[in-house]
Amino acid sequence: MTNNSADGQAEDTQTETGGEPVCWLNRVCDVCGALVDTSLEACWRCDTPLESS
Template structure:
C-alpha cells in the first residue's frame, strides 16, 4: 500500500522569511543583507 501526500499544486517556496520577522514587534524586516536588528524596535533578529 502506498499513500501519497496530497498535492496542492502550488509548489511554493519554503517559508524562508521567518528569520526576517521581528520576534518582538512582528515586523517583517526587509533588506539584503538581512539587518541584524529590527529597524522598528531595535530587537536583535534571530539567526537563521
C-alpha cells in the first residue's frame, strides 16, 4: 500500500512481517539448527545431547 505525503512523494506504508517466532529459539539445535522436540534427550538430526531447561 502506498500513500502520498504532503510533498507528493509516494510512501510505502505496508510493513513486512516474517520469520519464525522468537519463542521457538529454545527448540533449535545449537549444532545443526534443526527444530527439535524438547522432550527428547538428543537432536533427531545430529544426535547432539540437548540441554535440560
